[in-house]
Amino acid sequence: MAYLLGVGRVCVKTAGREAGRKCVIVKVIDKNYRLVTGPPELTGVRRRKCNIKHLEPLPYVLDIGEDASDEEVAKKLLEANILSEQDLVKKQVKP
């Protein structure tokens, strides 16, 4: 079951320091690259270009527009309540 890596696809980063974190594809850059965002304050994945080899798709698609803003993605992601407890970035309370 190969899931398409299109806009709105929720996937997991499999490489890099954000490995294992969930993120959403926001824009298709070209054959090999997608623009991906967590958004950062939610899952800790920054808005950046990412090679599709480092992405593992999940069976979810959010209906967000092309190049959507982080707030919009966050809203849709929370609505779809896909994220489990440990996906969310713990808020570091500044002492």
Add this chain to the structure above:
Amino acid sequence: MPAPRYRSRSLKRRFIRTPGGRTVVHYKKKRHSYAKCAVCKGRLNAVPTGPRVEIRKLPKSMRRPNRPYGGYLCPKCLREKIKSEVISEGLHILEIQS
């Protein structure tokens, strides 16, 4: 009795026969083992090899890569681990839906 500096177990002893027929001891420093991946036992990059004491003095960012399971799993095994988790999670969700 060897000189004090040679009376240490961290030196390897090698007995060598010289052309004159004498046997001579050559001392060699023991080599430290390199970091290995817990799954595929391949060598880990970005993890220094050397005496534990020296490594401990290095800053944390120089002791292991900045990645989940960094210094424990190699990138390939980490990717397989995440993929298998995602797939099992995916199947789990498909069952609920169907």
